[in-house]
Amino acid sequence: MADLVRSTVVSEIFPEGINAVNVGLAGFAQPPQANGARVVNLDWRLPADGDRELGLLLARLEDDSDDPVGSHIKSANATAVQQILAAKPVLMDVLPARDALPGLGPRTILHSGPPIAWARMCGPMRGAVIGAILFEGWADTPRRAEEMADGGEVEFAPCHHFHAVGPMAGILSPSMPVVIVENTNKENRAYATLNEGLGKVLRFGAYDQSVLDRLHWMSKTLGPALSETLRASGPIDLKVLTSQALQMGDECHNRNVASTSLFARLLAPALVRTLDRETASAVLDFIRGNDHFYLNLSMAACKSTMDAAHGFDGSTVVTAMARNGVEFGIRVSGAGDKWFTSPVSVPEGLYFAGYGPANANPDLGDSAITETAGIGGFAMAAAPAIVRFVGGTPADALNYTRQMYRITITRNPDHALPALGFAGTPTAIDARRVVESGILPVINTGIAHREPGIGQIGAGIARAPMECFSAAIRELGWRFGLRGVGHGS
Amino acid sequence: MSSEVVQSRVFKNSYRDSVELMRVAAEVEQIPGVIRAALLMGTPANKALLVESMLDGPETGGAGPNDLIVAVAAGDPDAAGAALARAAGLMQDQPPEAGASGPDRIAPRTIAEAVTQLPNANLAIISTPGPYATAEALKALKRGLNVFLFSDNVPIADEVELKRLAARKGLLVMGPDCGTSVLDGIPLGFANELRRGSIGLIGASGTGLQQVSCLIDRMGEGVSQVIGVGGRDLDEQIGGTMMLAAFERLSVDPGTEVIVLISKPPSPIVAQKILEAAERSSKPVVINFLGSTPSAVRDGRTVPATTLEDAAVAAVALCRGGCTADLPTGEPDGKSVEAVRIQAAGLEPNQRSIRGLYSGGTLCKEAKLILERQLGPERVMDHRLIDLGDDEYTVGRPHPMIDFRLRNERIVAEALDPATGVILLDVVLGYGSHPDPAGALLPALERARRQAEEQGRTLLVIASVCGTASDPQDLYRQETALESAGVVLAPSNAQAARLAALAIGMTSLSGAAESR
Amino acid sequence: MRAITTTVLGTRLISSGVVARIRTFGFAATIHSVFAQAVNLLAEDEIVTLALPSVGAPPNGVVLDADCSLLCLGLRPGMAVVGNRGHLLVPEAGLTVDFEAPIWPAGLANKYSLTFPGPLARNMEMALDLSASRVAAQGFGAFIPAVGSLRGLLGRVAGAAEELLGSASIQPSVAVRPRSLSEAPAVYGPSSPSYARSFEAAVSVARGMRSHDLRTAIVAAEEIIGFGPGLTPSGDDFLVGFCAVLAALNYPGAFSLASACAEKARGRTTVVAESFLRCAARGEFSERLHGLIDALLVGDSARAYRGVESALDWGASSGADSLFGVLMGFGTAKFSDLRNMCE
16 A cells, blocks of 8 residues: 655745736636636737738847847837936027028928928928918919929928927928927927917918918017017926926817916016017917917927937837828837838818818828827827817727827826826837737827818827838838748847 | 618627616617617517517527617618617727726736736736747747747747747747646646646646546646647757756656656657656656657666556556555456447447547547557558547637537447447546536437447447546546446546457457567 | 735625625636626626625625726626635636625515505605606606606506506507508607506506405516616516515515516526516615615605605616606505505
């Protein structure tokens, strides 16, 4: 008879218990769970829309401290993220673009989105170019302005190439006043035009006399007045201002009511002390009549933040998302200055009476820099009023933000969201996560009429196209010498 | 009038807040072209209500009281379809987390996301379609997770890469095509509820591991760990990477006293490596390479085992200090031999063929080997043993351990063949398997017998049940059910095969053929 | 057993009806359904409810010590729930519910005597006015505005159904399939013949109980089990409310009716409604019904008003349906043949 009274040692491979991630059939979770393991079920989808090769490439680009590629990406991303969190955008001054933007040519016109030739520009952008040429006085009729653009007498470049950003058509010409925002952490600067307000405005492609008159007033009066005021008041910390506005119902892209008011409150005392009564009153009236005045400041602040995160070799952090009305383009920190583009579609949204999707121009503008920096659509939880544009509920607003946590690396504690228990905004889009999860960045946007000069006809929510992110991942893979299939590094 | 259409859809076991249902109904009725919409639980009273309102359809009749019926009447099929889609969308849209809480607690979509919700994650259980499994396994390994890889159809080059990476990181890749593992008493995949003890099993065969571990359990001993490594681990390309890694773990595991290694015949180079490792180990090692026991095994300190049952017996004996008292000898017991003799006597002279219908690949292979030994290689051609779990049979349908339809069809078909004398079966219990395999088999066995009888024949059914008393299906309940239906039961697959050979009457039980 | 949990919820009350079941070692269930204010577990074939304090104690469950939406706990239908003597565990969601709490007596039986205190008549008047002013879109509540005669109904149960069904908006009919959709009645609400029939059956239940004709009552009750929208169909809500009053007053036959309903409910209604009927058969009812009945029976007018008002807000139609049952229950008992004996 065997000696049955033997003592057995029960030892464990996992002394901390089994903590498992179940990828695939949900039924596999139950037996281990019933026996005391902790199991998280993945809501798994085919990564990269079922492109096996791209899915594998994503896996090879995954963080991994033991792997040369994985550790490189991990540390590059950590540096980029640190730059975003530490950025401190401050409004320094308002100056004509020719004095503010280093290297801007005398006959250069900047536009929104990735590079595009005059011939391919959409209606609103062409209208705005004509308006800018007339405003600069390079031509005296729209017809002549068009000839100049046609004949190559004007140079075109994306705003982004000059550290600038512009909403909608984003047209910026040398005489226009721009805000100068400095990220005092890295001492890099970013620029944006001043917001013209709603209605017939250049950024929607309008160029009639009223538009030109306003532009002239802005360059002759508003710009210098703000410059003078800022010198008296000192620089304004835009990060603090944005944080406050996020607590007050703005997401600082499509809703800027609180931020504009805060800005006016900050500026007003210095403004009335510095300027004559008439100018001060005109400037304050202008700000009062424009709920989006802060948008361009917000954009420049975001641009200065994201530029600081750009150029870290290997980093998968998205540093720019922009549309030119024809293409959507993104830039990724570790993939150089290359744009990854894809055709852009018409946003889903609510139209003003009398208009519909048939009238809409495909999505347009550099304003998606706000989402890139983790506010705008990413901070929808702060601004439930916005979701009405797509017939949503306040719960939808929370969910948009919740969803964005899944494709971002960190949360920005300086931008707290009260509705989510003061969690920070989802910050630093990881191109890998976008492709892997199929969750596309959400962008709050205005909708422009496809004909120049008619202006805004609605507002809504757009999604960045997947192709841009897939292309960026392929580029990164190529840079690391990785292929999807076969052996890795 | 005549273009009016009614369409309906049934959501099984769907429980929605009634306020929400009302909201959805109201919203759907707003859709242009929709005449009427109803969302009701499918109670008999409500179904009558739908008939009266002309909202019933072919689907609604089958709805039960706990199913939600969505029915729509509309002016044209497009509007009706759109309305149903909208209703379905409205109900699915409802985010489960509607409250104003923090950002967490959404079902994660990626491993990266999951590990943020599960601190100390140490294992990924992967069962995605094969072509996509490699990427998931890579991501898991890179995050320091061990991998249980159930998916099959993973390219061998991918397996090489995964296992190299795992070896470098000191992690385990159990798979691909790994049927079972039991780690620290936690069952993964198709696993049995086993007593814990001091025998550690490593295997490149899922059902092989299940058979050995269940037999150990039946003999009163327990397992420390059961580690599946995937069917190709001992191929030359993979080089036994994971079996060696797992072996190293068990060699130093204080809870493991005896180690059992199981695989189909490995490449000679890999076999050599494994043997060397086993020789170096301070613990006794039992090796079963299914029919090909290298001579080196016989010479060394390791214990060779011909059948899975032998492996289990050897391990238990080692564990009990070499004592083999009360352990099975591998020979069928008198009672089952008697049962076979009685039933076999009724077989017609031309009923000389054994038809094995297996759900476990290794069990099928083991039975083939035994029949070959017992009956001689030249007679094996008379018999037909098939593994219904083979890819050729499983395309587009569940594994035969879960879905008995294919096997039941084959049982009935084999019974119609006048040459069929014995039907040989395996029944695998445990997590993941059919909840009541005996219950699923009995009607088919009954039909098979009846058909044979109608043609003036009888039929002998021999089976073994691989499972334990603690399995959800309960070994003894299953055995009793089969036995009461006239099935001759053997405690192991090897013995079942020997009984089949006996029945065919070509060999004695003495094992003479085996020693030949 | 090893389990790491992240959320631990306490319990405020535990219903007497389930103490024995859920405090047993080896309690096993699955999550049946998850709502903002309640989570239903399916244990064997009966529902156990975990409710927020705002819902009050269910007859078949516990009141959690929590005020967050239960949708935020990561619970999903089908998840396994295991229980031990002192707690309950949902491993997949990392949730533990601690069962250390006072026991709440769910039994309502024989809580009041069959004498009718002063406030009842006045409170019932108020309840009728209030519920008639809320036009319910579906369920039996939809009838209340249509019948000023409900007053009469309560007074003269026998004749009231005819009166009621004779009113313009309600067409009694035999179950005929209409010729076309445009002729077909609306699914929910008063113009549906099914509704009219069910309403008539509800009245018959009361009529049967009033005249101590249990068989008639049971046959009629059988007709309305599982009828109407929602997770607890209108017919069942009505029956539970009706049985609650009869049980509270210890009305003869109250238990026989409830037991028969529970028996007939199998396969004819949702498992949630079935569970409530089974509780009713044991004389156990929700804290809400306890409160409503108490408010109507002995509450001052302010308390009764609050009670009825909040009852009308339960679910989409459940509140009005239950209230209708409660009012019919009082009507039945008050005008029954026993009245003379008791008053």
